[in-house]
Amino acid sequence: MAGDLQTLLGIDAPIVLGPFGGLSSIALTASVSEAGGLGSFGLYGYSGDRIRETAAALRAATGRPFALNLWLPTGDEVRPDEVDLTAARDAVAPLFEAAGVEPPSLPASFLPSWEEQLEAVWDAAPAALSVVFGVPAPGVVAEAHRRGIRVLGTATSVAEAVALADGGVDAVVASGAEAAGHRVSFLRRAEESLVGTFALVPQVVDAVGVPVLAAGGVADRRGVAAAFALGASGVQVGSAFLRTRQSAASDGHRAALASATDTDTVLTRAMSGRLARGIPNRAVHTIERAGAIAPFPAQNWLTGAFRSAAPHDRDLVSLWAGQAAGLSRQDDAAAVFAELAAGLPR
Ligand SMILES: Cc1cc2nc3c(=O)[nH]c(=O)nc-3n(C[C@H](O)[C@H](O)[C@H](O)COP(=O)(O)O)c2cc1C
DSSP: OHHHHHHHHTOSSOEEEOOOTTTOOHHHHHHHHHTTSEEEEEOTTOOHHHHHHHHHHHHHHOSSOEEEEEEOOOSOOOOGGGOOOHHHHHHHHHHHHHHTOOOOOOOSOSSOOHHHHHHHHHHHOOSEEEEESSOOOHHHHHHHHHTTOEEEEEESSHHHHHHHHHTTOSEEEEEOTTOSEEOOOOSSOGGGOOOOHHHHHHHHHHHOSSOEEEESSOOSHHHHHHHHHTTOSEEEEOGGGTTSTTOOOOHHHHHHHHTOOTTOOEEESTTTSSOEEEOOOHHHHHHHHHTOOOOTTHHHHHHHHHHHHSTTOTTTSOOBOOTTGGGOOSSOHHHHHHHHHTTSOO
16 A cells, blocks of 8 residues: 555655665765655664764755664674684785775774664664664564654565564565665575565565565666556665765766666675675675685675775775666656656556
8 A cells, every 4th residue: 555655654755765884875865855755874884973973964954754774683793803804804905905905903893783873773763764684673663663763674585574574563675686785684595585576575565464665676667666566565776876966876886887787786795794786896706706705794894994995996896786777877866766756656
């Protein structure tokens, strides 16, 4: 039911800008919210203070609802004191040389704590908290609801969608294998959860009683119309917004997206230690050839050091992109939003 999501989230059109962990921008999130959709902002790796600053900047940029996105802890994240990075460091040595920086020494922790991030999200009071990599604990859902914050969970399979709905989330993002970025599977291995959007959405719609957002491969009015024909109540879109004026994507990333074809993306663990979809470049090839990838989040921290030293180098940054990236346009975010909205049921 199309109306459910608008009422639930206080938005005019059921179009959600996907969060981009590490690459969200205030300008893009705010412009999608201003256009009447739900702009999301990815908080991966953000400290509590940075989350509060981000929320303040979003509020200054828009009075409309927005979502904040967190990665749930899965319990298998390695800590700096328990990981041997010798082989992974050797594998990335040529990439540090190309970036012109030295590999960093180990930090006290790779990521801020979940508790620190969650406290800051409560203070930020977004319209919605979206989460990936699991089902939020009952206490988290209850606290969000007590504060009037909606909870969106992300599923890559029917079983994950059912687990999320049973866990009390208000809506499920059904993320097909076409989608850009990480495969956020949590019940089975990501490699065993590569259901395409066309197959995933109707089966999730049949299995859960909450609104379902289709994510993965939706990039224009045709994708939006197809998602609603499959029973979705809304869409979550990433790649189609990556080349907009408001996106934080680097010049190298934009160039790669501009020439991307349907077959140009791969799933790789090379950049972060977790499986993710993007356009392979020298960094991915170098790491995969060496065959030494540290577990998450150590690998993400390690590659982050050369990525941030060469943010516009297409050979060195993460080129996250979905299979429909070839449909992305260099345009204003409002124009991309209008194109998507043209596919909504009337
Ligand atoms: C650079 C980048 C980073 C992403 N990071 C996150 C993230 O941190 N959390 C999340 O829920 N989804 C993340 N995603 C997925 C998007 O929010 C969205 O669901 C996905 O792009 C939809 O598929 P599409 O690209 O085919 O439209 C990311 C996508 C990109 C392109």
